[in-house]
Amino acid sequence: MTPSPLPPGRGRPPVRIPWTSAAVLTVLGAGTVRAARRLRAVPVLPLPPAGAAAGVPRASGWRLLTARGVEADAATLLAACAHADREGLAVLDLMPGDLGAERALGLLRLVDPARYREDRLGEGRGAGYAVLVADGVLARAGVDLDGPPPEPVRLLELTRLLKEYAPGATGLAIAPGLSCGRAAAEGAGGADGVVRAAELRAQGLPPGALAAAQLAGLALLAGVAVRQGRWGAAAAGLYWLQPYLALGGPGSPLRPADLAAATAARPVRSLATALRTAAAAARPTGTGGAEAARAEAYRADLAAGTERFLEPRRPDCPWCGSRELTVRVRVPDLLQGKPGRFTLEQCGGCGHVFQNPRLSPEGLEFYYRDFYDGRGGEGAGTVFGRLGAAYRGRAEMLRPYTAPGSWLDVGTGHGHFCNAARAVWPDTRFDGLDMGDGIRGAERRGWVETGYQGQFPEFAAKLAGQYEVVSMYHYLEHTRDPFAELDAAATVVAPGGYLAIELPDPESRMARLLGPAWLPWFQPQHQHLIPVGNLREALADRGFTVLAEEHGPAHQGNDFVGAVALTTTRLAPDPDRPWAPAPGPGGRALARAVRAAALPSLVGAAVLDAVRSAAARRTDGGNAYRILARQASR
DSSP: OOOOOOOTTOOSOOOOOOHHHHHHHHHHHHHHHHHHHHHHHSOBOOOOOGGGGTTOOOOTTEEEEEOTTOOOOHHHHHHHHHHHHHHTOSEEEEEETTOOHHHHHHHHHHOOHHHHTTOTTSOOOOOSSEEEEEHHHHHHHTOOOOSSOOOHHHHHHHHHHHHHHSTTSEEEEEETTOOOGGGGGGSTTSSOHHHHHHHHHHTTOOHHHHHHHHHHHHHHHHHHHHHSHHHHHHHHHHHHHHHHHHHOSTTOSOOOTTHHHHHHTHHHHHHHHHHHHHHHHTSOOOOTHHHHHHHHHHHHHHHTOSGGGBOOOOSSOTTTOOOOEEEEEEEEOTTTOOSOEEEEEEETTTOOEEESSOBOHHHHHHHHTTTSSGGGHHHHHHHHTTOHHHHHHHHHTTTTTOOOSEEEEETOTTTHHHHHHTTTOTTOEEEEEESSTHHHHHHHHTSSSSEEESOHHHHTTTTTTOEEEEEEESOGGGOSOHHHHHHHHHHHEEEEEEEEEEEEOTTOHHHHHHGGGOGGGOTTTOOEEOOHHHHHHHHHHTTEEEEEEESGGGOOSOHHHHHHHHHHHHHSOOTTOTTSOOOOHHHHHHHHHHHHHHHHHHHHHHHHHHHHHHHHHHHTOOSEEEEEEEEOOO
């Protein structure tokens, strides 16, 4: 019997690709193409004839730092010095020609060579085997070169440090004549999880979170490979072959010594590395005597009681004097998990939100300690270093009005804004003021010309009329008396000069939606949250005219991620915090479990924040606002 023909318009059923396989293929494919493109964007050092370098021990003005087991010949040194001189570089990380495959892929994931140098806030990244450094940068950074050649982990730390001292003059290059030598076995794909975890920490990366993400990715890959037929197999195959596709082939400037082995055994190697790194990351990382001394100091503080950390509650609004006060939020310390409970009250007359009772000077010292400096200094620096777009937006707000010659950034912290703003205003003198020790580091790195350490009002008379621009970005909310700070700004700004202010917006809809988990409440550090109308009036009272006001562009995309992070910290505080008793194995396991369970929520929160940020910029309604005001000529 002849089969009936297919109905008109119908043919073979469409090919259906499982969405998980499609997503994995897309991500892996994009990553492979990106790695290959970035690799080909890394400059390759030309090697001069060997005879031209004979008898040259080192080039004047430069120092080549190499890891243990790595040796560079004079020809490679001369080529590196010539490249650095030609490109105006002060720090040049050299990628050996036989760099391990996984280490190369890891570096290319972190660094876009086309943007690396121009990104003044970008972390210093390198291969960890050889770094060429100008003598002047070494001197300013205070690097101690005594002793035997360092391990690769130390060179990774040095590269990160040195870029801070040469933020616009640090680069990468491939040195074909340089070999990893005996250090090659210690690459990122090595078997030692302790070494791997240490190298990740040296680059400012969390080894535990990255190992968990790698294990989750491998589990997903195994799942699609087993359950989704040829498309799952294609995804697994692409992952398997990625090292060769990205780094091998004709014309590749790298020749990884382990490329064949890294490709053939990639899934097994990756699983072993992730498991060992996770195990190493789970071990306590305290620094022995320093941590013990810190814990002892906190025990002494807490033994004296916490009552002195808060002043008596005031019955009226510090902004307008109204006694119509209501509680807005009441929360513990969700930032560090230190003991205490804090209340923000709102004025029914002017809308001002303030901490009541507020922290005493002793309380400020206790709750700020180890947050921006000390134990938390590195983490705070990492966070501030990722706000480049916000810093540029702040700097560019001045473009329609002036080209500033002098700028004082009050509350500058470690000087990140001043460093980033130099890309917008390269001819401006940037000075900074802050209470913390970070201002001294900013001065040493050259991120600020002059650093003032102390309270702003104390410097007002000394700096009167000296600056064309004074900025206070997320500073006023931390102060005990915003009016005194504004008075100081009015004194320091030159006649006809500009005052730029950015603050959290207590009138943001997200503050009501998220309640105590809204990150900008930032208790116990934020003392005052000022509605924009109140700030306009205060500026007018001091002779300023508001020129521009921005809400959407000032939005900080952290509402949902911040809420998840604060909630996670509330449920599972840092087990190694020195102001609390050391937890037992059960407490550590619980903290790890809660943080692992929070990872999917953080991913979803990041997506929501991206959507929220796009909406905020379109509607000009975010969680913060910026004001630019000009003082009348005197």
